[in-house]
Amino acid sequence: MVTRSRTAQSGPALSTTIDMMALRPQGLWSIDLRKVSDMISRSSGLSLYRQVADAIRQQIISGELAPGSLLPSEKYLAEEHDVGRDTIRDAMAHLRGEGLIESKRGYRSRVRAVVPRERIWLHPGEIVTARMPTPAEKKEHGMNEGVPVLVVGEQAYPADRFEFGREPE
Template sequence: MRIDPRSHTPIYIQLADLLREKIESGEFAPGSTLPSELQLSQEHQIGRESVRMAVALLRSEGLIRTSRGRGTWVREALQREHIELTPGSSAIARMPSSRERREMDLDEGVPVIEIRGPKGEVYVLPGDQTELIRP
């Protein structure tokens, strides 16, 4: 798959699709480092902003992690915790506070799930590691 600048699909989406395909095929295995922003830009002859946007998209999908000074790497497959909502409970997805992001070690763009129990108790769980089940 090549990046087609004449396509109606934005360049950053094309690059994200290409990288996602390589991750899903195992070409970029969990834990492996992705090429740098500069390398991807040069290899695909696209602007660095398009690379940044593609990386941000994949990060928001939970496929990759980035760290200043360490680069970008493929995340290990996440184990999801199954939470059964009890009658009278409610759940919403929202963006975490800075403190919640730090405490849960969440990547930017990953939401949290806030569950309110029938007695008003509140639980906040990482959205990329939680699956809600209705009874």
């Protein structure tokens, strides 16, 4: 038992008693360290869906979730991260917006495959700009959400399929 007392500036002495009790496990428990490291903090100030998206992104970057592989179900992810399914849906939408995953209604999401890029050589004076595609461009090129287009002159190229270079002079 811990006892603390203090005196308020204009009042009587205050006394607070705190009973402390320690709980100790009687046996050894196995702990999944990956799950502990990916725990979601409700007091971090970062939204839950962003924390889940960060954890899944890290699995994609590390190769634990390879390109083309299916992501776990929403139900499994919700249990894994101890959040609701709406939070998982928001995290998936965020990752789709980044172009890391692709989804179709009624199917599990999958990690986007890395497509080899076609190289286009620029002529002197040509400039490349980037922007998000129009709905017509998304349809024309069969683009996924979150993929920008690279524009040279009047032509738009999906950024996940093309790269640009200048020939050495």
